Amino acid sequence: MSAVLELTDVTRVHGEGPAAVQALRAVSFRAHAGELVAVMGPSGSGKSTLLTLAGGLDRPTDGRVVVEGVELGALGNDERARMRRTSIGYVFQGFNLIPALTAAENVALSRELDGVAARTARAEARRVLEEVGIGDLADRFPDDMSGGQQQRVAIARAVVGERRLILADEPTGALDTETGEEILRLLRARCDAGAAGVLVTHEARHAAWADRVVFLRDGRVVDETGAESVDLLTEPAAR
Amino acid sequence: MSVKHALLALLEQEPMYGYQLRAEFEQRTGTTWPLNVGQVYTTLTRLERDGLALAESEDAEGHVIYRITDAGRVEVATWFTTPVARTQPPRDELAIKLALAVTVPGVDVGTVIQQQRSATMHALQDYTRLKRRATGSEPAELAWSLVLDSLVFAAEAEIRWLDHCESRLRRAAIERAAPTSAPTSTPTSAPAAANERSHR
Structure with a gap:
């Protein structure tokens, strides 16, 4: 398996002198193709910092962040922005859709900014909306959609253009249990189809959808659970 | 049962x-x-x-x-x-273990908590994997899926309780270390928390 995302000894210090805060301390972390990794920890443990660094929205004080073989720290601002548009997809708790654009336009936007012809980008957007189960809502505006539907649009936006790294920050936080589970199912399906996913959450039930769970405390990785089954129980034999 | x-x-x-x-x-x-x-x-x-x-x-x-x-x-x-009686909770080995770990000298309670959290998380991952496959709506399949939900919720509750124990122990340690000062936060944890929020 190849690592789509690789953080090596990453430290992030905010501020200077006595007021300096170590948000991450020498964290090494990987997410491979086909893998969903959950990051759990209390507020202030550094999980959101880890995600913003992985997504190239911030630079580490020390250490390396590599996405698909490209070290983000070595890129200029424009190149980094391009990388964010083409390789990395974000899903936020608050959906962050543009209210004045339809679902399809929201999904197509980053592709259009990247120089893809509008017609092609919109067609792509419709196809991905179809894949996440809301093809019929492509021309709706976010305000006319439920929270679960908006989050599906956000997932479509995160994966359009075959982006291989999906970063999700509490994506189910604003949704009810069942809708949240549908969103996790979608995220899981994208990873099963070959993307690498990082899911930041404080809910164990959601983290359990991941192949690996990494625990952060005070900016450090303190533990990690692997994917191998312990055969605690088996499914009913009679079906 | x-x-x-x-x-x-x-x-x-x-x-x-x-x-x-x-x-x-x-x-x-x-x-x-x-x-x-x-x-x-x-x-x-x-x-x-x-x-x-x-x-x-x-x-x-x-x-x-x-x-x-x-x-x-x-x-x-x-x-x-008739509701299932909750008057006599079954003996809970984990609760007893933690109660003793907190009071017996020389036990690293943080490690006890983290090891348990990992083990329970692992079980929760297994239940979730089984649940992902149990999607049918036939009564027997639905019954099995609901049993899995019950295990999922119980494991989740245990992890939440462990998180809660950990934060209470941290707070208690801070209060013991500085009994006269304001018992709210360490110099590092509060700005770190604020900082994380600002990234949202």
């Missing part, structure tokens, strides 16, 4: 013999709480003794078929309409 009531409830569907009962039970609950067939027959004997079921006949292969009685039906109805 009330094997007696579970078997009676199954017999209310239709008369069955011991192996059938076990298979029907496991189809609904997985092998989460395995029943051995000896246990099934002992229970059937007791049900017959109490007038709740009757050994009716033998089928062609010589299996003794059991049928529910009217008294048995009343018993099942009462079981379904």
Whole structure:
């Protein structure tokens, strides 16, 4: 398996002198193709910092962040922005859709900014909306959609253009249990189809959808659970 | 767990013999709480003794078929309409272990908590994997999926409780270290928390 995302000894210090805060301390972390990794920890443990660094929205004080073989720290601002548009997809708790654009336009936007012809980008957007189960809502505006539907649009936006790294920050936080589970199912399906996913959450039930769970405390990785089954129980034999 | 009531409830569907009962039970609950067939027959004997079921006949292969009685039906109805008693919680090894870890000198409680959290998380991942496959809407499949949900919620509650223990222990340690100052936060944790929020 190849690592789509690789953080090596990453430290992030905010501020200077006595007021300096170590948000991450020498964290090494990987997410491979086909893998969903959950990051759990209390507020202030550094999980959101880890995600913003992985997504190239911030630079580490020390250490390396590599996405698909490209070290983000070595890129200029424009190149980094391009990388964010083409390789990395974000899903936020608050959906962050543009209210004045339809679902399809929201999904197509980053592709259009990247120089893809509008017609092609919109067609792509419709196809991905179809894949996440809301093809019929492509021309709706976010305000006319439920929270679960908006989050599906956000997932479509995160994966359009075959982006291989999906970063999700509490994506189910604003949704009810069942809708949240549908969103996790979608995220899981994208990873099963070959993307690498990082899911930041404080809910164990959601983290359990991941192949690996990494625990952060005070900016450090303190533990990690692997994917191998312990055969605690088996499914009913009679079906 | 009330094997007696579970078997009676199954017999209310239709008369069955011991192996059938076990298979029907496991189809609904997985092998989460395995029943051995000896246990099934002992229970059937007791049900017959109490007038709740009757050994009716033998089928062609010589299996003794059991049928529910009217008294048995009343018993099942009462079981379904009576809440499971929560007055005597089962002894909880983890709660006892933590209570002792906190008080016995020289135990690294943080490690006890983290090891348990990882183990419970691992179990939760297993349940979730099984749940992902159990998507059917047939009654038996739905029953199994709901049993899995129950395990998921219990594991989740345990992890939340462990998180809670950890934060209480941290706070207590800070208060013990600085009994006179404001007991709110360490110099690092508060700005770190604020900082994380600002990235949202």
